[in-house]
Amino acid sequence: MAKNSTHREVTRINPITESSGGRFCLSLKEALFIGFCAVFAVLTRVVMRLHLHVSGHAMLSTVFFLMLARGSVRYRFGATFAGLLAGTAAIFLGFAKNGPLILVQYLLIAVVIDLLGLLLPWAFRSFFLSALVGAAAGSTKFFTEYGTNFMLGMDPVVNLQFSLIEGGWAVFFGALAGLAVPVVIRRLKAYGVI
Amino acid sequence: MPRFDLFSPGGFCALNGAAGQDAKGQKVAVGRRMVMVLALSGLAFVARTPSYLLALTAIDLAVLFWLRSGPLSLRREAKMFFWQTLIILALYVIRFGTLAGLWQGFQISWQLFLAFLPGLVFVRTTSQARIVQAFNRVMPCRMAFVLSTCLKFVPYLLAEIKIIYEGQVLRGARILPKDLAKPWHWPDLLHCVVVPAVVQGMALAGNIAMAARARDFGRHPRRTCWPGE
Amino acid sequence: MDVLLQLTNFSFSYPETRNPVLRDVNLEIEAGRCYCLTGPTGSGKTTLAKAFKGLLGEGDFQGTIDAPFRPSGEEPQVGIVLQDPEVQLLTSSVGAEVAFGLENLCVAPAEMPNRVIAALEAVGLDKPLDFPVAMLSMGQKYRLLVAALLVMEPHLLILDEPGAQLDPEGLELLGKILLRLKESGVAVVLCEHRPESLLPVVDAFWQLDGDGILSSGRWVGTEESPRVLPPQPSGPRDREVLRVTDLTFAGVDGLPVWSEVSFAVSRGQRVAVTGLNGSGKTTLLRCLAGFLEPSDGVINILDGTPDPYRLRARLGCLFQNPQKQLFENTVREEVVFPLKRFGLSPAPAAERVAEVLDACGIAHLADLSPHKLSYGQKHLVALASVLAPRPELLLLDDPLAGLDGRYREAVMELLVRWGRERDMTLVWTSHEPDAWPGWADQVLNLEGGRLAAL
Numbered sequence: 001m002a003k004n005s006t007h008r009e010v011t012r013i014n015p016i017t018e019s020s021g022g023r024f025c026l027s028l029k030e031a032l033f034i035g036f037c038a039v040f041a042v043l044t045r046v047v048m049r050l051h052l053h054v055s056g057h058a059m060l061s062t063v064f065f066l067m068l069a070r071g072s073v074r075y076r077f078g079a080t081f082a083g084l085l086a087g088t089a090a091i092f093l094g095f096a097k098n099g100p101l102i103l104v105q106y107l108l109i110a111v112v113i114d115l116l117g118l119l120l121p122w123a124f125r126s127f128f129l130s131a132l133v134g135a136a137a138g139s140t141k142f143f144t145e146y147g148t149n150f151m152l153g154m155d156p157v158v159n160l161q162f163s164l165i166e167g168g169w170a171v172f173f174g175a176l177a178g179l180a181v182p183v184v185i186r187r188l189k190a191y192g193v194i
Numbered sequence: 195m196p197r198f199d200l201f202s203p204g205g206f207c208a209l210n211g212a213a214g215q216d217a218k219g220q221k222v223a224v225g226r227r228m229v230m231v232l233a234l235s236g237l238a239f240v241a242r243t244p245s246y247l248l249a250l251t252a253i254d255l256a257v258l259f260w261l262r263s264g265p266l267s268l269r270r271e272a273k274m275f276f277w278q279t280l281i282i283l284a285l286y287v288i289r290f291g292t293l294a295g296l297w298q299g300f301q302i303s304w305q306l307f308l309a310f311l312p313g314l315v316f317v318r319t320t321s322q323a324r325i326v327q328a329f330n331r332v333m334p335c336r337m338a339f340v341l342s343t344c345l346k347f348v349p350y351l352l353a354e355i356k357i358i359y360e361g362q363v364l365r366g367a368r369i370l371p372k373d374l375a376k377p378w379h380w381p382d383l384l385h386c387v388v389v390p391a392v393v394q395g396m397a398l399a400g401n402i403a404m405a406a407r408a409r410d411f412g413r414h415p416r417r418t419c420w421p422g423e
Numbered sequence: 424m425d426v427l428l429q430l431t432n433f434s435f436s437y438p439e440t441r442n443p444v445l446r447d448v449n450l451e452i453e454a455g456r457c458y459c460l461t462g463p464t465g466s467g468k469t470t471l472a473k474a475f476k477g478l479l480g481e482g483d484f485q486g487t488i489d490a491p492f493r494p495s496g497e498e499p500q501v502g503i504v505l506q507d508p509e510v511q512l513l514t515s516s517v518g519a520e521v522a523f524g525l526e527n528l529c530v531a532p533a534e535m536p537n538r539v540i541a542a543l544e545a546v547g548l549d550k551p552l553d554f555p556v557a558m559l560s561m562g563q564k565y566r567l568l569v570a571a572l573l574v575m576e577p578h579l580l581i582l583d584e585p586g587a588q589l590d591p592e593g594l595e596l597l598g599k600i601l602l603r604l605k606e607s608g609v610a611v612v613l614c615e616h617r618p619e620s621l622l623p624v625v626d627a628f629w630q631l632d633g634d635g636i637l638s639s640g641r642w643v644g645t646e647e648s649p650r651v652l653p654p655q656p657s658g659p660r661d662r663e664v665l666r667v668t669d670l671t672f673a674g675v676d677g678l679p680v681w682s683e684v685s686f687a688v689s690r691g692q693r694v695a696v697t698g699l700n701g702s703g704k705t706t707l708l709r710c711l712a713g714f715l716e717p718s719d720g721v722i723n724i725l726d727g728t729p730d731p732y733r734l735r736a737r738l739g740c741l742f743q744n745p746q747k748q749l750f751e752n753t754v755r756e757e758v759v760f761p762l763k764r765f766g767l768s769p770a771p772a773a774e775r776v777a778e779v780l781d782a783c784g785i786a787h788l789a790d791l792s793p794h795k796l797s798y799g800q801k802h803l804v805a806l807a808s809v810l811a812p813r814p815e816l817l818l819l820d821d822p823l824a825g826l827d828g829r830y831r832e833a834v835m836e837l838l839v840r841w842g843r844e845r846d847m848t849l850v851w852t853s854h855e856p857d858a859w860p861g862w863a864d865q866v867l868n869l870e871g872g873r874l875a876a877l
Contacts, residue, residue: 011490011498015474032399035344085341151239152305158285187389190752191794193396343513360714361748363731364740366764370732389750405511408503409524420522421532
């Protein structure tokens with residue numbers, strides 16, 4: 001509130017009201033961008049399954065878009081937010097091969113990305129570190145497979161072998177996705193977009 | 195000749211195997227359906243005997259029959275579980291020898307199938323609108339808005355990306371399908387399509403945020419809900 | 424009249440820019456009056472409009488924006504319709520779209536339907552509440568947006584460039600709506616650099632001069648009037664480069680977007696395809712380039728069928744908003760990219776880049792990042808990168824959209840000159856048939872799903 005020249009109270013309007021986001025605060029624009037990353041993480045997975053029939057491909061798009069979500073904004077939990085949205089989107093769109101458990105899978109991948117992002121903030125601009133983060137995120141596939149099969153009562157040796165096959169491809173594709181992320185992040189930085 | 199096009203709004207919606215409308219069991223609230231589905235999935239983890247597995251299979255099929263609204267094909271999922279079963283059977287045979295290994299492997303595969311079938315049935319037989327309404331009740335309103343808006347704008351963004359792609363093809367970028375068969379052409383896809391697409395995504399996010407704030411989104415911590423038509 | 428908003432010495436600068444986009448702006452907005460804010464592209468009209476609503480992002484401001492007669496602590500309700508209605512429609516149905524603002528204001532659900540219906544009636548949009556937004560025409564979408572703001576009972580309504588979104592009929596209807604709003608005490612601000620169609624409702628004019636200074640005055644007309652180019656012979660017509668016969672394209676719903684389209688274009692000709700927004704002009708260009716498959720008919724383009732793989736060194740294409748395609752770090756790299764891909768060696772490529780940058784008037788920008796240039800400069804960079812490979816046939820999708828007078832002239836003169844000097848055939852689309860009279864050899868109009876020569 002302020003007073004004008006006749007000492008009458010006036011309402012002062014702030015022309016700038018939107019926060020631009022920060023390390024622990026997400027602006028609406030950033031939230032929507034992360035939302036797009038999440039939805040594309042799900043859609044590209046489906047397209048690859050429909051057209052390329054490539055085994056283990058899921059990690060390529062998932063890790064790429066979740067890392068992009070984290071690397072493009074200042075918010076420290078961008079990947080986790082994207083993972084939550086992606087899992088929910090997968091359920092909405094009916095692409096959840098594993099039903100509601102897909103949410104757990106996306107969240108695990110996302111949490112690994114965010115944790116490593118907290119420890120290594122420059123990881124998303126370095127090819128080597130980014131590939132490492134991608135591989136680590138992909139390795140969660142081994143643990144989710146092993147955990148699920150363990151609960152089913154699968155023989156431990158068979159479980160290990162089966163989970164290693166699934167996890168191995170996931171690590172490979174996760175690392176590949178990680179290699180692509182710095183290319184994009186560096187360009188965005190050069191353009192002044194982030 | 196009409197052809198399937200993921201980039202068109204119709205193609206995008208057609209990917210969802212669910213019918214747009216609810217099944218006969220539509221009187222069951224979405225929340226209760228989810229609980230039922232989770233319970234059935236959970237039971238699969240403890241079903242260790244053939245009779246238990248048979249009973250659970252019968253219950254799952256009954257639920258599927260009750261919830262479906264029309265012809266529902268699970269061929270895609272069956273194909274995927276077939277290949278998974280083959281791998282598991284092979285590993286069990288290697289581990290235990292022929293007969294004992296085969297039966298154990300088959301039992302585990304059967305359990306896996308029953309663990310995931312209820313979830314598949316849920317998403318394929320419940321309309322998106324009802325799922326969205328259910329999630330809107332439990333998700334923070336900003337998150338619900340972000341997700342539903344992003345889903346709505348995906349066809350728009352895909353159309354933008356398609357125009358970028360086509361323009362870059364004619365500028366000589368090696369991104370046609372026959373180009374991309376060679377991995378050394380993949381950087382062109384990254385630089386010429388992915389990067390501009392990400393920039394467009396950010397710009398679109400900014401414009402949508404502006405439009406939402408122009409109508410006072412975020413003015414209050416919670417929002418009420420349009421009751422519908 | 425009550426003063427709703429009062430700006431006193433208001434200035435605003437965007438981050439990392441030297442000059443403020445608004446400089447010591449002083450104005451008052453009174454209830455029940457309509458103001459027109461004009462100025463060239465980039466002069467700050469949209470910035471000022473956003474400031475009224477409090478929508479500005481990062482930046483520095485000085486001065487004040489006050490609401491003198493509001494009860495303490497209460498800001499006036501301001502509604503704003505920005506440019507590009509497509510990205511402002513946030514839901515799928517008419518009712519939900521109008522109710523979006525009420526949801527944000529925490530209006531009780533039971534109250535919403537009546538208010539939504541009243542708002543739709545106020546703008547004359549007679550559609551059921553569950554009608555899909557995607558099926559509305561552009562004019563209807565614009566009215567829907569206005570309804571979505573009116574339902575929130577604004578004291579001030581701001582419309583950013585309505586003329587760019589609406590056809591003459593739509594503008595006339597909008598004028599009537601604005602008159603009714605004024606009578607009910609709502610203030611209106613129009614940001615419009617060509618307000619001729621809405622002059623009857625405007626009470627006062629403000630102009631931004633491009634240096635951030637705002638002045639008020641009378642409307643005297645636009646300085647841009649379409650130039651009539653002297654007849655330009657377009658070279659020998661000895662060879663046909665494009666022939667389209669009975670072409671039909673069906674949309675997603677199976678209904679034809681256009682049908683039985685036939686025309687031919689000879690080498691060196693300049694052909695304009697006009698039509699309203701949504702008539703299928705872009706779809707036609709994409710079919711010619713081979714990216715969309717028509718449902719019937721034959722296309723013969725550059726001695727063969729449309730195949731992007733075959734055509735890419737010979738056919739150039741500039742789609743709308745071409746700056747979306749820019750991805751390199753400098754202007755020079757952006758323009759040389761297609762030359763590298765088409766196998767030109769470095770020395771001749773460098774020469775060609777210099778030639779085309781010079782022709783476009785952007786040689787001084789060669790080492791700058793294209794992403795930090797103005798809208799018009801980016802447009803020229805994109806055009807330069809498409810001209811550099813010297814295509815035989817150039818397709819341009821509304822090449823003047825979004826450009827103001829200076830850049831429009833620059834682009835048109837460049838295309839005409841370059842085309843004549845290099846015997847390049849031009850086919851471009853436009854939603855403004857009268858923008859550049861006399862410079863096309865052939866003008867074809869897409870209307871009602873048919874193509875006819877004008």
